[in-house]
Amino acid sequence: MGKVTVIKIGGNVIDNPEALKRFLGSFAQLPDDNVLIHGGGKVATQVAEKLGVQTTMVDGRRITDRPMLDVVTMVYGGLVNKQIVAQLQALGTNAIGLTGADGGTVLAHKRPVKEIDYGFVGDIEEVNSGQLQAFIRQDLTPVYAPLTYDREGNILNTNADTMASAIAVDLAAHNEVTLVYCFEKKGVLSNPDDDQSVIAELTPSVYAEYKASGAINKGMIPKLDNAFRALDKGVSKVIICHADELALAVASGAGTTLTQSV
Numbered sequence: 001m002g003k004v005t006v007i008k009i010g011g012n013v014i015d016n017p018e019a020l021k022r023f024l025g026s027f028a029q030l031p032d033d034n035v036l037i038h039g040g041g042k043v044a045t046q047v048a049e050k051l052g053v054q055t056t057m058v059d060g061r062r063i064t065d066r067p068m069l070d071v072v073t074m075v076y077g078g079l080v081n082k083q084i085v086a087q088l089q090a091l092g093t094n095a096i097g098l099t100g101a102d103g104g105t106v107l108a109h110k111r112p113v114k115e116i117d118y119g120f121v122g123d124i125e126e127v128n129s130g131q132l133q134a135f136i137r138q139d140l141t142p143v144y145a146p147l148t149y150d151r152e153g154n155i156l157n158t159n160a161d162t163m164a165s166a167i168a169v170d171l172a173a174h175n176e177v178t179l180v181y182c183f184e185k186k187g188v189l190s191n192p193d194d195d196q197s198v199i200a201e202l203t204p205s206v207y208a209e210y211k212a213s214g215a216i217n218k219g220m221i222p223k224l225d226n227a228f229r230a231l232d233k234g235v236s237k238v239i240i241c242h243a244d245e246l247a248l249a250v251a252s253g254a255g256t257t258l259t260q261s262v
C-alpha cells in the first residue's frame with residue numbers, strides 16, 4: 001500500500017506570486033507520491049472583472065452562470081493550472097495539469113436547483129483513482145484544477161476543497177493517504193484575530209464548539225466539513241497548515257491535525 005499525499009493550495013496563496021513560488025518549491029521537495037489540487041477563486045474574480053463578467057456570490061459561494069463558467073474554465077483549467085505546471089517542471093517535478101474531465105478522473109452532476117441556483121457547479125459522483133494511480137505509476141504528479149465534468153458533456157465548476165477531499169478518499173481505498181489543506185494562516189485558529197492561536201489537534205466536538213462561538217467561521221467551515229469527512233472515510237491523516245509550513249507539517253505536524261472523537 002503506497003503512500004500518497006494529496007495537497008490542496010488555496011486561492012489567497014495562488015494570488016500571491018512569491019507565496020506560490022515558495023509553496024511550489026517545498027511541494028517539489030516532498031517525499032512519496034503527491035497529488036496537487038489548486039483553487040483560484042480570487043484570480044477568477046479579477047479576470048472576470050477585466051472581461052466585464054459580473055461576479056455574484058451568495059453566502060461566500062460563487063454563482064457560476066454561463067459567462068462565469070467560461071471564465072473559470074479559462075482561469076482554473078488554463079492560466080492557473082498551466083502556470084503551476086510550468087513552475088513545477090522548472091523545479092524538476094514532472095507535473096501533468098488536469099481537470100476532472102481529463103482521463104475521466106472526476107465525474108460530477110450539475111447541482112440540483114433548490115433555494116439557490118448555483119449554476120454550472122459540479123457535485124462529485126465518483127473519482128477514477130485507477131486512472132490517477134496510472135499517472136502516478138508513470139512518475140507524473142497530477143495537478144488538478146477545480147473543474148469536473150458530467151455525462152451531458154458539461155464542464156462544471158467545483159469547490160477545490162471538496163475535490164481534494166473526494167480524491168483523497170478514493171485513493172485511500174488502495175493507499176495510505178495524507179490530506180493537507182494549505183492556506184495563508186498557520187492552521188485553524190482558536191481566535192481568528194490572533195494568528196498564533198493555532199489549535200494543534202481538532203476533534204469534531206471541539207470544532208462544533210468553536211463553530212457555535214463564531215471563532216471558526218466563513219470558508220473554514222466547508223473546509224473542515226470536507227476535512228472531517230475525509231477522515232471518516234478512510235484518509236489516514238488530515239492537516240490544515242500554512243503554505244510555508246508544508247514540509248514541516250508533512251514531516252512532524254505543524255498546523256492543525258484533525259482527529260476523530262474517541
Ligand SMILES: Nc1ncnc2c1ncn2[C@@H]1O[C@H](COP(=O)(O)OP(=O)(O)O)[C@@H](O)[C@H]1O
Nearest residue numbers: 010011012183187188189215216217218219220
Ligand atoms: N478559526 C479560523 N482559523 C483560521 N481561518 C479561519 C478561521 N475562521 C475563519 N477563517 C477564514 O477561513 C479562510 C480560509 O478559508 P478559504 O478562504 O475558503 O480558504 P482557501 O484560501 O484555502 O480557499 C481564512 O482565510 C480565514 O479568513
Ligand SMILES: CC(=O)N[C@@H](CCC(=O)OP(=O)(O)O)C(=O)O
Nearest residue numbers: 010011039040041157158159160
Ligand atoms: C463551486 C466553487 O465553489 N468553486 C470555486 C472553485 C475555486 C476554489 O475552490 O478556489 P479557492 O480554494 O481559492 O476558494 C470558486 O469558483 O470559487
